[in-house]
Amino acid sequence: MSSRTLQWLSLVGIIWLQSITGTNSNFPAYSSQLKNLLSMSQTQLNDLAFASDAGKLLGWVSGLAAVYLPLWLVLIIGSSLGLLGYGLQYLFLADKISSLSYGHIFVLNVLAGNSICWINTVSYVVAIRNFPSHRQVAVGLTTSYQGLSAKIYTDIVDAVFSSSPTGRAKAYLLLSSILPVIVCAIATPLAREVDVGRPRNMRVGFITMFVITMATGVYAVISSLESISGKLSPSIPAIGTGAFLLAPLVIPLADTITELVKKRKAEEGRKVYPFSIELSEGAERMEKGVVEERAEAGEVREQSEGADRMENRGEEREEAGEVPEVVVLVEEIGVWAMLKRVDFWLYFFVYFFGATLGLVFLNNLGQIAESRGYSVSATSALVSLSASFGFFGRLLPSLMDYYLSRTKYMISKPASILGLMAPTTGAFFLLVNGTNFSLHISTATIGVCGGAITSIAVSLTAELFGTKNFGVNHNVLVANIPIGSFLFGNLAAMLYRRQGSAEKCMGVECYRNTFIIWGSLCALGTFLASILYARTRKLYSQTVYI
Known part of the structure; x- marks a missing residue:
C-alpha cells in the first residue's frame, strides 16, 4: 500500500476519532437525573459542567505522553479514562453503584473531560505530521467533525434506546463510555504517522473530501429539523449519519484501485513489447553512453534539478492544486521556553478573549434564549443554528487556505485570527439589541x-x-478554556441573578451588562491580535513553497 493511500486512511481515522470526542456536549442530557439523585443545587450542577472543562487543565499530560509513548497507546489511555469517568456514572445512574458522592462525580467528570484531550492530541499530531504541506486543510477538515459529535450520539440514542428521560440519560452515559473505546480500537491502525516523502498530487482527493464534509454538514442540519425528523423513523437519521461517516473511505479505496490499474498496465506493457537480447543490450549501451556524456558536462544534474523545481512550483501548485507548506524559520520550542515568549501570551489571551469567550456564550445560549421568552422548540432551533455555523466555521479556514494557496496570495494565521476577532466583537455588542x-x-x-x-x-x-x-504546547494553550469557562460563566451567572429573583430572570436586561463586558473583553482581544500579527509579519514574510 502506497504512502499516499496510508495518508488518506490516517485522515479517515482522525475524522472518526473527532466525531466522537464531543462527549462533554451530552452533559445536559443526564444532568437533571444526577441533580435529583444527589439533591444538588443549580450552582453545584454548574460546577459539574465546569469539571468536564477542568479536565483540559491536565491536557498537557497527554501532549507529553505523545512525545514518549506510541500514539496507539495514547489513544488507549484516553479512551480508558473516558470509560472510567462515564462508566462509573452510568453504573451509579443505573443503581448498580450506590456509594458515589458529589465529590466522586466531580472527579469522574474531570477524568472524562481529560480523556478528550488524549484523543484530540493524537488527532492533531497525526494530521500535522502526515500532511505537512496541507496542515490547515487536514486539521480543518477533521476538527469540523467535532461539531457533529452531539448529533451522532443523539441519533444513536433515538434509534436504539428508550424514549423515557431516565432511559435516555443512561443511554448517553453508556455511549459516552463505550463508543470512544470502540472507535479508538478501529481507528488505531489507521491514525498513525506515515512516511509521506515528497509532496504529491492530492487535489482530487481533497476536493472530494470537501464535498463529502459539506454534504455531511448539510445533512446533519436538515435531519435535525423537527419538521423533518418527526416524520422519519428514528433509525433513518442514524443510518444516514453512519453512511456519511463511511463515505471518506472512498478516497483511499479509489487511490488503491488506481495504483493497481497502473501497476497491471505496466506489467502488461513489459509482456507485450519484448526485446531481443541484442536489441536490449544495444539500447542499454546507447543509453549509458548518452548519460555518461551528459554527466561529464553536468547536464543531467542541472536538468534534473531544474525539472524538479519546475514540477514542484509549477505543476504541483497550479495544475495539481497542491497546497505549499508554509515554512516559518523558528526553532523547535519546548513548553518552558514557550512560556517565556511574549508571542505565546499574546496568543493565549487572544484565544482567551476570542474562541473561549465565544464558547462560554454558546454554553449559555439556552439560558439566554429562555430569558428572552423563547419556547423550547425555538431554543433548540437556535442551538442547532450555532452548532451548524460552528461546523462550517471550522471548515472555512481549510477551504480558504487550500484555494488561496493556488494563487500568489497567502493569508497568515495571525492575520486570519485578527480578521475573525473583529466581527466577533461586533456580534457581542449587537446582542445588547433586544430583537430576535x-x-x-x-x-x-x-x-x-x-x-x-x-x-x-x-x-x-x-x-x-x-x-x-x-502536543504539550497546544494543550497548555487550550488550558485557558476551563479558566474562561469558570470566570466568564460565573460572571454571567452573577449578573443574571442581580437582574432576576429566585434564580429566574426574564427580559433583555438579564444579560445586557454581560454582553457589554464580553464585547469589551473581545475588543481587547482584537487589539492583542493586531499586536501578534505585527510581531509575526516578518516570520510569515519568509514563506517557502515546497
Missing part, C-alpha cells in the same frame, strides 16, 4: 468565527512553536 434578529445574527457570527479560530489555532501553534513538542 440580532440574537440570530450574533449567534451565527460567534459560531462561525469561534469555530474558525479553534481550527486555525491548531496550525498556528505548530507554526509558531514547532511540531516536535506540539
Whole structure:
C-alpha cells in the first residue's frame, strides 16, 4: 500500500476519532437525573459542567505522553479514562453503584473531560505530521467533525434506546463510555504517522473530501429539523449519519484501485513489447553512453534539478492544486521556553478573549434564549443554528487556505485570527439589541468565527512553536478554556441573578451588562491580535513553497 493511500486512511481515522470526542456536549442530557439523585443545587450542577472543562487543565499530560509513548497507546489511555469517568456514572445512574458522592462525580467528570484531550492530541499530531504541506486543510477538515459529535450520539440514542428521560440519560452515559473505546480500537491502525516523502498530487482527493464534509454538514442540519425528523423513523437519521461517516473511505479505496490499474498496465506493457537480447543490450549501451556524456558536462544534474523545481512550483501548485507548506524559520520550542515568549501570551489571551469567550456564550445560549421568552422548540432551533455555523466555521479556514494557496496570495494565521476577532466583537455588542434578529445574527457570527479560530489555532501553534513538542504546547494553550469557562460563566451567572429573583430572570436586561463586558473583553482581544500579527509579519514574510 502506497504512502499516499496510508495518508488518506490516517485522515479517515482522525475524522472518526473527532466525531466522537464531543462527549462533554451530552452533559445536559443526564444532568437533571444526577441533580435529583444527589439533591444538588443549580450552582453545584454548574460546577459539574465546569469539571468536564477542568479536565483540559491536565491536557498537557497527554501532549507529553505523545512525545514518549506510541500514539496507539495514547489513544488507549484516553479512551480508558473516558470509560472510567462515564462508566462509573452510568453504573451509579443505573443503581448498580450506590456509594458515589458529589465529590466522586466531580472527579469522574474531570477524568472524562481529560480523556478528550488524549484523543484530540493524537488527532492533531497525526494530521500535522502526515500532511505537512496541507496542515490547515487536514486539521480543518477533521476538527469540523467535532461539531457533529452531539448529533451522532443523539441519533444513536433515538434509534436504539428508550424514549423515557431516565432511559435516555443512561443511554448517553453508556455511549459516552463505550463508543470512544470502540472507535479508538478501529481507528488505531489507521491514525498513525506515515512516511509521506515528497509532496504529491492530492487535489482530487481533497476536493472530494470537501464535498463529502459539506454534504455531511448539510445533512446533519436538515435531519435535525423537527419538521423533518418527526416524520422519519428514528433509525433513518442514524443510518444516514453512519453512511456519511463511511463515505471518506472512498478516497483511499479509489487511490488503491488506481495504483493497481497502473501497476497491471505496466506489467502488461513489459509482456507485450519484448526485446531481443541484442536489441536490449544495444539500447542499454546507447543509453549509458548518452548519460555518461551528459554527466561529464553536468547536464543531467542541472536538468534534473531544474525539472524538479519546475514540477514542484509549477505543476504541483497550479495544475495539481497542491497546497505549499508554509515554512516559518523558528526553532523547535519546548513548553518552558514557550512560556517565556511574549508571542505565546499574546496568543493565549487572544484565544482567551476570542474562541473561549465565544464558547462560554454558546454554553449559555439556552439560558439566554429562555430569558428572552423563547419556547423550547425555538431554543433548540437556535442551538442547532450555532452548532451548524460552528461546523462550517471550522471548515472555512481549510477551504480558504487550500484555494488561496493556488494563487500568489497567502493569508497568515495571525492575520486570519485578527480578521475573525473583529466581527466577533461586533456580534457581542449587537446582542445588547433586544430583537430576535440580532440574537440570530450574533449567534451565527460567534459560531462561525469561534469555530474558525479553534481550527486555525491548531496550525498556528505548530507554526509558531514547532511540531516536535506540539502536543504539550497546544494543550497548555487550550488550558485557558476551563479558566474562561469558570470566570466568564460565573460572571454571567452573577449578573443574571442581580437582574432576576429566585434564580429566574426574564427580559433583555438579564444579560445586557454581560454582553457589554464580553464585547469589551473581545475588543481587547482584537487589539492583542493586531499586536501578534505585527510581531509575526516578518516570520510569515519568509514563506517557502515546497
